[in-house]
Amino acid sequence: MRIAVVGPAFPYKGGGAHHTTELAHRLSAAGHDVVIESWRAQYPSFLYPGQQTISEPEGEPFPATRHDLDWRRPDGWWRTGRSLRSYDLIVLAVLSPVQVPSYLGILAGIGRGTPVVALCHNVLPHEAKPYDRPLMKRLLRRVNGVLVHSEPQAEIARTLTSKPVRVAEMPAHLPTSEIATPHEATTRxxxxxxxxxxxxxxxxxxxxxxxxxxxxxxxxxxxxxxxxxxxxxxxxxxxxxxxxxxxxxxxxxxxxxxxxxxxxxxxxxxxxxxxxxxxxxxxxxxxxxxxxxxxxxxxxxxxxxxxxxxxxxxxxxxxxxxxxxxxxxxxxxxxxGVAPVDHEPLWAAYVETLTEAVGRPVA
Missing domain, CATH: 3.40.50.2000 (Glycogen Phosphorylase B;)
Structure with a gap:
């Protein structure tokens, strides 16, 4: 199946970009034809005061990654949506309500014929603003299904939409780095x-x-x-x-x-x-x-x-x-007592749940 994941990827940094990239790799490994639709300019600086991008990738970038989206170009949001109409499944990686206007523009371009899942890292931010709930309500009522990472988040999502809400534990999407040998003595x-x-x-x-x-x-x-x-x-x-x-x-x-x-x-x-x-x-x-x-x-x-x-x-x-x-x-x-977790079963379950988040399995 052809799947488009819309979200941050390298040169953007942090957990959201790592997750988007690892998800694309996992979907591709499962036999799907996958593309990432990422950003050349994701947020204005006043909305994201930290460092947004990095110069070297942390992990293996996904080869089929496009960087056409720009927060300053709403016309480009609609054009991206039009280009995704032929896909079998669209996954919107939702990290903040700030993304909602661009995602609504993409959805307008997609139309009603393609299943769309909102993959919500947080349904609502930890430090909420007055506009967060109405924006997320608009988005979640427009998509076909919602995927969240915990049951409490699912309960919040269900207050915002009647669309199917699925829960899957978030597997590891860690940045690639050499693992240091653990020390044997306490460091205090x-x-x-x-x-x-x-x-x-x-x-x-x-x-x-x-x-x-x-x-x-x-x-x-x-x-x-x-x-x-x-x-x-x-x-x-x-x-x-x-x-x-x-x-x-x-x-x-x-x-x-x-x-x-x-x-x-x-x-x-x-x-x-x-x-x-x-x-x-x-x-x-x-x-x-x-x-x-x-x-x-x-x-x-x-x-x-x-x-x-x-x-x-x-x-x-x-x-x-x-x-x-x-x-x-x-x-x-x-x-x-510490042991690394085997995330292969978690990822397999995650991918399966994602494709069911529209209310029916997508073959």
């Missing part, structure tokens, strides 16, 4: 990795670090969308400046192994979440995860086996988790 250092936004709870982690074991330090590596000032002020107020090392900016795949090799655990102190690749990334690098009970973390992490689970937006609960983690022998025990 934790890692916070990824874009820093309020919903990810770095402030909660900093307060827990100040209240927890006094000889434990923290590395924070990622883009700060709201700037560094508030974080640096909080670190100073807590008196932990000597224990916190900040690496602001996008972390290239080549630098990831060193960060994980230098940490005892990855900490995900999120206030809210849907699905995250960071758990799988930590396990691929051989370290356990300390995370809050939000999104899919409790299903990904075996509490007391390969990580610890605590309550969200709760400094006391996270502080207790840090103390539990650094109990004598506990870091070593949890590290021994």
């Amino acid at each position: 250092r934790l890692l916070f990795f990824g874009i820093v936004r309020p919903y990810k709870g770095l402030d909660v982690l900093l307060r827990a670090l100040a209240a927890g074991p006094p000889d434990v330090s923290l590395t924070v590596a990622g883009e700060f969308w709201g700037g560094l000032d508030d974080t640096q002020k909080l670190i100073s107020e807590l008196g932990i400046a000597e224990r916190v090392e900040i690496h602001p900016g996008y972390v290239p795949a080549a630098d990831v192994p060193g960060l994980f090799a230098g940490a005892d655990a990855l900490v995900l102190p999120y206030r809210s979440a849907t699905a995250s690749q960071n758990v799988w990334m930590a396990y691929e690098h051989g370290i356990p995860v300390i995370a809050t009970r939000v999104g899919g973390f409790a299903a990904q992490i075996r509490d007391g086996v390969d990580g610890l689970i605590c309550e969200p937006d709760d400094v006391g609960s996270l502080t207790d988790a840090l103390k539990r983690f650094y109990a004598p022998g506990e870091p070593e025990k949890l590290r021994e």
